[in-house]
Amino acid sequence: MDSLCFHSVLLLLVSTASCLSFSHPSFLGVHPLDAQYYSSEFIKCKDGSKSFSRDRLNDDFCDCSDGTDEPGTSACSAGKFYCRNLGSKPQFIVSSHVNDRFCDCCDGSDEYDGTIRCPNTCVMGGNAENMYGNYNSKVRDQSVFSEKETENGAKAEESAHSLSGLKLAIILQVVVVAFLVFLWSFRCYTRYRRRRSR
Template sequence: MESYCILCLPSAVASFLLIASSSLSFSHSSSLLGVHPLDEKYYSSQFIKCKDGSKSFSRDHRLNDNFCDCSDGTDEPGTSACPAGKFYCRNLGSKPQFIVSSHVNDRFCDCCDGSDEYDGTIHCPNTCVMGGNAENMYGNYNSKASDQGIFPGKEAKDEAKSEESVYNLNGLKLAIILQVVLVVFLVFLWSFRCHTRYRRRRSR
């Protein structure tokens, strides 16, 4: 009977991986789509200026409306409307990355968390905990911010790097906690079911 319970464990681990992937994917829905955490404050006001200073737009009516109002892509961080835009993949449990906006909803999984394919046309499994797609990295936030003039000073770049490290560490901690809790729960659940079946057979 003990050998039977051991055979139950692979199924429990498989179930855990599915649940963990879903949990990590869900965390993105509560955040501003395609925006780096350090830029979220920039989008917090009702009226937002294009980063190149060309114009301003309403957050509720123009942000991610699939129409490019800012030539630099400020108003469309989560769509492919602006050719110069960049989409930020959070990739909790792996390495965050920027991808060009033309890769958003192009039916190809560029982000290991699948956040770039949110329109439901295809399903992108969350592979961040298993190593992700490191070969598709487009560089970290500091290099992109420097190109866009967001963080022109060395001190600001160091601050961005420090906050990015903290963010990555928190994401990794969350993934590890989910793994431990779910594995313990699933092992307990399967052991209980196996024990129950064994008692039923003995009572017959």
Template sequence: MDSTNLLLVFNGFIFFFFTINLLPSLTNSSNVPIGIHPLDEKYFASEVINCKDGSNSFTRDRVNDEFCDCVDGTDEPGTNACPTAKFYCRNVGSSPRFLFSSRVNDQICDCCDGSDEYDGGINCPNTCIMGGHTEIKPVNYGSRVNKFGSRGTKQKRVGFNGDDTFQKLQGLKVLIVIQVIIIAFLVFLCQFRWRANSRRRNSR
């Protein structure tokens, strides 16, 4: 196989890898419920999901619907309906963290990326790249926690997570840089072999 065909095969492999692995994650990022840890995205991808404590199961459309289907709050990471649920702040540019979901949409910016205040009641600036410092005010959480099992009005879900997409685009840039380096190495290798073959022919 000559160098041109080798490069074509290699580029086809890289394109196939990108199509299979990266495009689905970019297009489906809007389907990930808010407040979910990235390692739990597959856990929440099925239609029927088990509570992590084994107390119950629920359908995917009941995630973040402000009704506690699970005692441990597995189904409500992005609302303040369950007192034991945990909200995951991605905090791109700073340190990710968990906070109790009772602090979601409480008019206080607890995540440095402002993702915990997504209902539009307050505008939280993204301070992650400035060290992630936010002013945390004392809150009486007891007055904010909904009674377990009481259904409220569905909150507006955020469909687009800009920070998550930014992270994935950064990964894409790294992949492109790696591809360019490998192609440059293959070109150098092909030229080196061509020169070596030319010298052999000339020396005969």
């Protein structure tokens, strides 16, 4: 039983570290199993065609024909964006759906440029595509945001608000995981103390 507690705590700590590592913007759209692949200073395109430096990861310029260097942007037509969708089902979407003014990921991570605001519906188990797709198309049809508003800074404000919302979501996820680690550790400790006192 102690071994089970230890392994559970270890798993929760790794999850916390994973949340923290993905708070870095260049890891946007990267599958957790690929995090190690993208961690070196020079990264090779998965098709083996060439290498690129880490600062060119998600720089919105396609260096690799297979999209290896742009997992978080729509720069490469062959790219795939990974939606973490914590609280729901993770998924890949084609890179052309990134920042296309349509919420494809239930966590809203595919629309990070601030053009639209995608609420995180993952915790509810829903999918933003189904719930908010009609609303987004109505907004486009009615031209609620005129070009003049966008030019006058509305886009910049929305982008800043979206980014702060994403940071808040990551911080909340880390806090929840840390709290769960604490509770599980405390539970394991009290079980251990009870057994020792017998």
